Amino acid sequence: MKYNVLPLSRLIEQFASLPGIGRKTAQRLAFYVLTMSKEQAQAFSSAIMDAHEKIHYCSVCRNYTDKETCEICDDPSRDRSVICVVEDAKDVAAFERTREYRGLYHVLGGLISPMDGIGPDQLFLKELLSRVNDGTVKEVIMATNPTIEGEATAMYIGKLLKPLGVTVSRLAYGVPVGSDLEYADEVTLYKAIENRSTM
């Protein structure tokens, strides 16, 4: 905006600094905030500070939590012999939505990526090794993204874990359910044929 309503342009700035929010959307959201009731604006504003202040890493699996350990680590019904290793907390949420996986998680907090200067030391790897070392874990599922960094990280961690006597597994590759084969890339299709199962 050429003319300058300072509190408004500041709010637009704030929205525009969020990932995936362009200037147009930021403006739309800021104007929407002006139409909120005072209570709604208050709730939105304090939800931000609240989340920011109260949420931190679970001391066991590095998932987000507002307690000492997260609800998954605390849940006595979860299978403590399996750990699913993921890149970040969003992936935990994704696996939880399947409602099928009943084991625990370990959040790495990133992937090994020499290009971005991220080595194994920047990940929560020591924490994973000490969890595996305590004897109750039988299998570790490497559930990092099927990308170059994800593969490299899975390989690296797999090599570290195997000497400890646990099974290390990797997510299955194949065609996504509900997708169109026409648009599947050739590597995925090849993997889908290679790993075919009898009907």
Added chain:
Amino acid sequence: MKYNVLPLSRLIEQFASLPGIGRKTAQRLAFYVLTMSKEQAQAFSSAIMDAHEKIHYCSVCRNYTDKETCEICDDPSRDRSVICVVEDAKDVAAFERTREYRGLYHVLGGLISPMDGIGPDQLFLKELLSRVNDGTVKEVIMATNPTIEGEATAMYIGKLLKPLGVTVSRLAYGVPVGSDLEYADEVTLYKAIENRSTM
């Protein structure tokens, strides 16, 4: 999320309640807030309350402002003989981006829409009439959207204003600059031919 980190799911709710923000985006934004520095989160949080508390309608044109009257109404270099009538403050911002229009604005705060139960009384029409009545205004440009409601509102207000002895004009119809004729609808194309100009 099945498992429940209350401050996080509350923040996701808040983002998801914004227009055009789905659950996936809301989750992504909420996770992003967790990675902000404390100062960033604070700035975001207070920008919301700040904008909400300090911004209100300009007492003259009903644009948003944090003062008694808005910067446009206050600007002595603007042409006080022309008023551009728009649906809402977002439209003011859009016209200001052209950097060409030098007159004033009047924000209606909506369009006449019997379907949504919005009649002329819910718009800032009395305010417009008293501005036109004070004698300095020579032209009123009806700059509502080229939709059914926008047209109806422009027609209605035009009929009210003409007896007051001001010129009432309407935005030009035609093909948008930079667009592809192939995708223009027939009414727009017809209007573009009808209103053609000599080169």
